[in-house]
Amino acid sequence: MGDLTTTIKRVQPADTPSETKARERIARLTMPPGALGRLLELGVRLAGITRSITPPTARKTIVTMAGDHGVVAEGVSAFPQEVTPQMVHNFVAGGAAINVLSRLVGAAVVVVDMGVAADLSALAEAGKIVSKKIAPGTQNMAAGPAMTREQAVAAVEAGIDVVEGLCSTGLDILGAGDMGIGNTTPSAAIAAVITGRSVREVTGRGTGVDDKGLDRKVAAIEKAIAVNRPDPSDPMDVLSKVGGFEIGGLAGCVLGAAANRKPVLIDGLISTAGALIAARLCPAAAEYIIASHHSVEIGHRAMLEEIGVEPLLDLDMRLGEGTGAALAMNLVEAAKRILTEMATFDDAHVSTQLSD
Amino acid sequence: MGDLTTTIKRVQPADTPSETKARERIARLTMPPGALGRLLELGVRLAGITRSITPPTARKTIVTMAGDHGVVAEGVSAFPQEVTPQMVHNFVAGGAAINVLSRLVGAAVVVVDMGVAADLSALAEAGKIVSKKIAPGTQNMAAGPAMTREQAVAAVEAGIDVVEGLCSTGLDILGAGDMGIGNTTPSAAIAAVITGRSVREVTGRGTGVDDKGLDRKVAAIEKAIAVNRPDPSDPMDVLSKVGGFEIGGLAGCVLGAAANRKPVLIDGLISTAGALIAARLCPAAAEYIIASHHSVEIGHRAMLEEIGVEPLLDLDMRLGEGTGAALAMNLVEAAKRILTEMATFDDAHVSTQLSD
Numbered sequence: 008m009g010d011l012t013t014t015i016k017r018v019q020p021a022d023t024p025s026e027t028k029a030r031e032r033i034a035r036l037t038m039p040p041g042a043l044g045r046l047l048e049l050g051v052r053l054a055g056i057t058r059s060i061t062p063p064t065a066r067k068t069i070v071t072m073a074g075d076h077g078v079v080a081e082g083v084s085a086f087p088q089e090v091t092p093q094m095v096h097n098f099v100a101g102g103a104a105i106n107v108l109s110r111l112v113g114a115a116v117v118v119v120d121m122g123v124a125a126d127l128s129a130l131a132e133a134g135k136i137v138s139k140k141i142a143p144g145t146q147n148m149a150a151g152p153a154m155t156r157e158q159a160v161a162a163v164e165a166g167i168d169v170v171e172g173l174c175s176t177g178l179d180i181l182g183a184g185d186m187g188i189g190n191t192t193p194s195a196a197i198a199a200v201i202t203g204r205s206v207r208e209v210t211g212r213g214t215g216v217d218d219k220g221l222d223r224k225v226a227a228i229e230k231a232i233a234v235n236r237p238d239p240s241d242p243m244d245v246l247s248k249v250g251g252f253e254i255g256g257l258a259g260c261v262l263g264a265a266a267n268r269k270p271v272l273i274d275g276l277i278s279t280a281g282a283l284i285a286a287r288l289c290p291a292a293a294e295y296i297i298a299s300h301h302s303v304e305i306g307h308r309a310m311l312e313e314i315g316v317e318p319l320l321d322l323d324m325r326l327g328e329g330t331g332a333a334l335a336m337n338l339v340e341a342a343k344r345i346l347t348e349m350a351t352f353d354d355a356h357v358s359t360q361l362s363d
Numbered sequence: 364m365g366d367l368t369t370t371i372k373r374v375q376p377a378d379t380p381s382e383t384k385a386r387e388r389i390a391r392l393t394m395p396p397g398a399l400g401r402l403l404e405l406g407v408r409l410a411g412i413t414r415s416i417t418p419p420t421a422r423k424t425i426v427t428m429a430g431d432h433g434v435v436a437e438g439v440s441a442f443p444q445e446v447t448p449q450m451v452h453n454f455v456a457g458g459a460a461i462n463v464l465s466r467l468v469g470a471a472v473v474v475v476d477m478g479v480a481a482d483l484s485a486l487a488e489a490g491k492i493v494s495k496k497i498a499p500g501t502q503n504m505a506a507g508p509a510m511t512r513e514q515a516v517a518a519v520e521a522g523i524d525v526v527e528g529l530c531s532t533g534l535d536i537l538g539a540g541d542m543g544i545g546n547t548t549p550s551a552a553i554a555a556v557i558t559g560r561s562v563r564e565v566t567g568r569g570t571g572v573d574d575k576g577l578d579r580k581v582a583a584i585e586k587a588i589a590v591n592r593p594d595p596s597d598p599m600d601v602l603s604k605v606g607g608f609e610i611g612g613l614a615g616c617v618l619g620a621a622a623n624r625k626p627v628l629i630d631g632l633i634s635t636a637g638a639l640i641a642a643r644l645c646p647a648a649a650e651y652i653i654a655s656h657h658s659v660e661i662g663h664r665a666m667l668e669e670i671g672v673e674p675l676l677d678l679d680m681r682l683g684e685g686t687g688a689a690l691a692m693n694l695v696e697a698a699k700r701i702l703t704e705m706a707t708f709d710d711a712h713v714s715t716q717l718s719d
Contacts, residue, residue: 037453038460039441039570043686044659044679085395085716093713097393102706104394110704111697214395215716303400321677322694323400330399337693338678341467348466350458357449360441360571 009168009259011160011288017266021055021294029054035351039360045319049297049342056270056295064343067114067336068173069182069329070260071098071105072166072281074253075124075144076189077153081227083192085215088144091188092125098186098328099135105184105328112336114182116329119169121162122252123187139165141252145193148231152248153193159247159255163288166259166281167266174267180339181269182299183260184329185253185277188214191304194280196228196249198306200237201283202313209306211276211325242287250284257281258288265292270339272332275302275325279310286314299335300324365524365615367516367644373622377411377650385410391707395716401675405653405698412626412651420699423470423692424529425538425685426616427454427461428522428637430609431480431500432545433509437583440545441571444500447544448481450684454542455491460682461540464689468696470538472685475525477518478608479543495521497608501549504587508604509549515603515611519644522615522637523622530623536695537625538655539616540685541633543609544570547660550636552584552605554662556593557639558669565662567632567681598643606640613637614644621648626695628688631658631681635666642670655691656680 029051034040041047053062075091097103098118101110109116118136120127124144131138141162145153154162170181191213198209206228212221228249235248246255257273258281264271265285273282273296286293293314300320301307311318319335352359385407390396397403409418429451435444453459454474457466465472474492476483480500487494497518501509510518526537547569554565562584568577584605591604602611613629614637620627621641629638629652642649649670656676657663667674675691708715 036460037450037458038682042570042680042682043460044681046678046680046690087714087717090714093711094393097706097711097713100706100711102393102704102711104392104399104701104705107700107704108697111693111700214398319678322402322675324398324402325400326394326398334402334694334697337467338690341464341690344463344467345460348458348463349460350453350456355449355453355456355458357453358443358446361443 009164009171011164014167014262014266015289018289018291020291022058025058025060026051026055029060029346032060036349037352037355037357043345046342046345049339050346053270053343057268061347062343063179064340066177066179067112068117068178069105069109069114069184069333070117070119070169071184071186071329072119072121072253072256073186074122074251075187076193076251077145077147078149078192078227079189080147081149081223083224083227084189084213086188088124088188091123091186092127094186095123095127095136099130103328104326104330105333108330108333112333114333114336119256121256137169145251148249149227152235153250154247156243156247159243162252162255163259166256167263170260170263178269180336181260181264182272182329182332182336183257183278184274184332185257185327187251187253190251190277192224192228193249193251193254194276195306196231197245197280197283198310200232200239200245200249202309204309209309211304211306242284246284254281258284261285261296262289262292265295270297271295272297272299272335274299274329274332275327276304276307277327279307283310283314300331365520365527367520370523370618370622371645374645374647376647378414381414381416382407382411385416385702388416392705393708393711393713399701402698402701405695406702409626409699413624417703418699419535420696422533422535423468424473424534425461425465425470425540425689426473426475426525427540427542427685428475428477428609428612429542430478430607431543432549432607433501433503434505434548434583435545436503437505437579439548439580439583440569442544444480444544447479447542448483450542451479451483451492455486459684460686461684461689464686468689468692470689470692475612477612493525501607504605505583508591509606510603512599512603515599518608518611519615522612523619526616526619534625536692537616537620537627538685538688538692539613539627539634540630540688541609541613541683543607546607546633548580548584549605549607549610550632551662552587553601553636554666556588556595556601556605558665560665565665567660567662598640602640610637614640617641617652618645618648621651626653627651628653628655628691630655630685630688631683632660632663633683635663639666639670656687
């Protein structure tokens with residue numbers, strides 16, 4: 008169940024012949040060549056990912072991975088840590104933004120406790136959340152590693168495990184979201200270490216810290232990198248030293264989706280940090296990633312470029328939870344329907360272009 | 364029915380107290396301040412347009428206005444003119460991109476013959492399209508006015524009439540689309556005349572003309588402007604001399620929506636040219652316009668800026684028909700649901716920000 012090495016070995020590149028077939032069909036559809044732009048590229052990618060020019064899209068799930076962060080002791084967040092479990096309860100009650108947007112696009116929301124610093128066992132026992140708790144929050148990375156290497160591997164494998172479970176009951180499109188007070192801090196740390204950019208360049212205001220809070224955040228990340236010296240060429244080292252449990256879980260979601268040939272929509276800074284870890288562990292996994300939106304968080308763009316994906320939406324969002332992934336699921340569905348439901352020039356007796 | 368002067372008089376600015384109420388509600392929802400970015404702005408705009416913080420959005424219609432253009436004689440399009448009626452038949456059969464995307468978002472498609480150069484009376488008699496045919500195609504604007512001033516007024520009033528009809532049976536959100544071989548040419552002409560930019564700056568490749576075709580298109584527009592001398596301060600003069608019947612109809616759609624306090628999603632170059640005419644006829648109507656996407660067509664941005672709206676999507680599309688409007692309807696629906704379905708901090712017992 009969820010073994011990392013086995014899963015990585017299962018990941019194959021996207022299927023070029025299916026992409027070619029999709030392009031051939033698109034060329035015959037009743038519109039000027041390429042007139043639906045990125046929606047058509049998305050259709051081609053779906054074909055390559057699923058090995059089908061009628062890619063299934065009906066069964067949609069957003070996995071929202073929750074975890075807490077010892078680094079909040081450094082004063083890096085505008086919200087108190089108890090908001091993480093409070094928001095988990097809000098997800099379960101259906102009142103959060105991710106619930107609203109998932110209902111709109113017909114996606115289920117699966118909340119996973121990867122390491123919330125509160126007892127959520129009652130929710131897990133009632134089947135309202137999935138418990139994969141590694142520990143009740145990471146250690147403060149400004150003082151030492153956020154977690155052990157074993158915990159990092161366990162977090163990634165837990166994410167794989169969640170996706171394997173979803174695939175066994177039926178999954179067509181996965182969305183990857185997060186919840187965790189303080190988690191833009193480890194995500195920015197991962198961005199800095201892996202992309203080689205300065206901490207200041209990739210660190211934003213998260214849920215809304217002021218200038219002093221931003222300075223504290225940058226200082227905490229710089230300290231964490233100086234204290235832990237994560238090795239940029241070893242993604243599991245980076246995850247363990249300056250990452251988070253939900254970030255590891257999100258990396259596992261991407262690997263699990265890729266191994267099962269399912270498209271995975273990543274969301275904002277945190278799920279993209281997880282995706283970047285996954286893409287470094289297994290480069291072919293990047294071919295299964297669809298970037299849903301461009302977050303306001305300044306480190307996001309750098310990580311998307313590193314993965315090699317271009318976001319679909321740019322709506323000045325920075326909420327997380329998987330909200331961008333939910334909105335973009337409608338575009339994935341649109342791409343699939345264009346590929347499968349439109350008439351061809353022949354079907355519709357429409358004249359093609361003038362020879363000129 | 365559809366009287367222009369009466370309709371313009373009915374248009375009131377968006378309602379500021381409803382916008383304030385929407386902002387107050389949004390501030391209490393369980394997310395960091397402003398974290399859903401433009402989705403929240405859209406919610407505020409919907410409140411102002413509809414005078415409600417629970418704006419109705421269920422009844423969605425895309426109006427696709429079709430017309431032909433005498434200027435095709437100048438060799439400005441990559442497709443032959445018979446494609447306009449062929450595509451009308453494709454819309455009726457449900458096989459075009461606009462049908463696929465409208466089905467996805469739960470919108471009806473209403474096709475209007477504003478001036479197709481073919482006999483579509485059988486479709487109209489069967490109730491499959493609405494006939495508001497002003498004439499079978501405009502005159503060649505490179506040789507004289509595209510239409511008379513009376514025809515221009517009749518086209519706008521026909522658009523108003525269509526929207527009045529929709530409102531009488533039930534309409535919450537309108538999308539404005541177009542079909543007409545050659546219609547990026549009059550749209551670019553309108554852009555050049557009203558924004559004061561050079562023809563070259565606002566003229567793109569439409570359905571895909573090559574370099575020579577683009578030169579012919581620029582030359583035809585320059586000739587049309589030189590021959591007709593449209594008065595930039597008189598939108599009806601611009602519409603009659605270098606416009607099109609479907610463009611007039613689209614201007615009417617915008618005015619009709621504004622008079623009835625309904626949001627109207629504009630699409631690409633052609634519907635934006637219609638919206639620009641409407642906004643010049645009645646500046647307050649601009650407050651009811653939501654720009655769905657940024658088209659590849661280079662004149663689009665200039666007209667959106669002139670109207671004062673920022674597009675929601677940017678997916679390298681340039682198809683028309685209302686396809687961008689259909690995709691963006693999902694974002695309007697999302698904005699409404701965020702406003703109405705999310706829990707507040709109090710409801711969900713979630714802590715608000717630290718005082719710091």
